[in-house]
Amino acid sequence: MRVVRGRAGSLEADRRLTRELLDRAGETREPAVRVWTPHRQLAFGRRDANEPGYGEARRIAEERGFEPVERSVGGRAVAYAGSTLAFARAVPIEDARTGLDERYDEAADRVREALADLGVAAERGEPPNSFCPGAHSLSSDGKIVGIAQRVTNRAALVSGVVIVADRGEIRGVLSPVYDALSIPFDPDSVGSVARAGGPDDPVRVVRAIEERLVGDASREIERADRKP
Numbered sequence: 001m002r003v004v005r006g007r008a009g010s011l012e013a014d015r016r017l018t019r020e021l022l023d024r025a026g027e028t029r030e031p032a033v034r035v036w037t038p039h040r041q042l043a044f045g046r047r048d049a050n051e052p053g054y055g056e057a058r059r060i061a062e063e064r065g066f067e068p069v070e071r072s073v074g075g076r077a078v079a080y081a082g083s084t085l086a087f088a089r090a091v092p093i094e095d096a097r098t099g100l101d102e103r104y105d106e107a108a109d110r111v112r113e114a115l116a117d118l119g120v121a122a123e124r125g126e127p128p129n130s131f132c133p134g135a136h137s138l139s140s141d142g143k144i145v146g147i148a149q150r151v152t153n154r155a156a157l158v159s160g161v162v163i164v165a166d167r168g169e170i171r172g173v174l175s176p177v178y179d180a181l182s183i184p185f186d187p188d189s190v191g192s193v194a195r196a197g198g199p200d201d202p203v204r205v206v207r208a209i210e211e212r213l214v215g216d217a218s219r220e221i222e223r224a225d226r227k228p
Contacts, residue, residue, distance in 0.1 A: 001217035002032040003210065006224040011039040011067060017224055018088050018159070019072075025090035026154030031217070035087040035210040036224065037202050038080045042066035042173060045075045045132070053180040060180055064173045072150060076132045076183060079173050081166035083202040087111070088159040089213050096151050104136045104149060107158040107213075111145055112138055114212040118205060120144070120198040129186040131174050132161075142167070142191020162209065165200035167192040 004021070008014040021032045042061035048054055049070055057077070058068040066079055080086065089107060093099060108124060115122045115138065122144055126137035131146070138145035147160040163170060171187040178185035194200035 001214055001219055002030055002222065003214060003219045004032065004034040004222045004224050005036070007036045007038060008224045011041060011069065014039055014224065015069070015071075018086075018157075021088055021090040022150065022152065022155050022157040025092050025157075026152060029092040031092065032090045033088070033210060033213045034224075035085060035206045035213065037083060037206070038086050040066060040080060040082055042068050042077060042079050042177065043071045044068060044077050045071060047075060048077055048181055051181045051183075053182060057177045057180040060176045061173060066173055075134055075148070077174065077177055077181070078132050078146065078161050079170045080161070081169045081173075083164045083166050083200075084170070085162040085164055085202055085205055085209070086159065087162065087209055087213065088157055090155055090157045092155050093151070096153050096156075099156070100149065100151065103156055103158050104147060107147055107160070108136050108138060108145075110212040110215075111147075111160065111162070111209055114205075114208040115140070115144070115193065115196075115198065117208050117212070118193065118198040120193055120196045122196065127186065127189040129184040130189040131170075131178070131185065140191060140196035142195065143189055144191045144193060144196060162205060163190065163192045164202045164205050165192055165194040167195055
């Protein structure tokens with residue numbers, strides 16, 4: 001399995017690298033995993049961009065030091081504050097019409113096992129009015145993990161966000177952003193690995209999640225910071 005570590009030198013290069021995971025898995029038929037701490041940003045979903053308050057939401061993000069970007073996968077806005085993690089697992093597929101739920105379930109189970117390795121007893125589900133609401137979230141004293149999926153004819157990319165320790169800052173930016181978008185949001189619904197009794201060190205969380213997502217597969221390690 002191809003394992004990409006670290007982040008690229010710029011936000012756009014980093015996002016391009018993750019998109020490339022999906023394309024390459026489809027072309028080479030080799031699965032890939034990436035777990036990392038993305039650049040500071042606020043990633044809006046496609047639905048957000050159609051809301052009347054989208055321009056105001058972007059301005060709010062910029063004022064608080066979160067570069068606004070749009071992502072092709074996932075639902076509503078997600079903030080990455082520095083120690084916030086992202087994970088992505090790209091797998092080749094034969095039929096885009098099958099396997100969606102199974103891939104979601106497998107990713108959620110593996111991340112939940114990684115959190116258990118770190119002392120966090122996370123469960124499937126999320127509190128009401130959570131950020132980026134979805135059916136495949138993990139929670140423990142608040143939402144910790146959100147999971148999304150993108151599928152092409154040749155490959156699928158299951159990806160997600162994991163809040164490690166910067167719960168306060170994420171609440172602080174998402175509350176006015178969601179308000180501008182007229183989306184219900186409860187700041188108290190935001191959890192974190194640290195709040196749930198796990199470590200506040202993102203490196204430890206990266207290692208645990210990578211280990212579970214890769215499993216018993218042999219690893220071909222690449223460094224993201226070597227990409228242009």
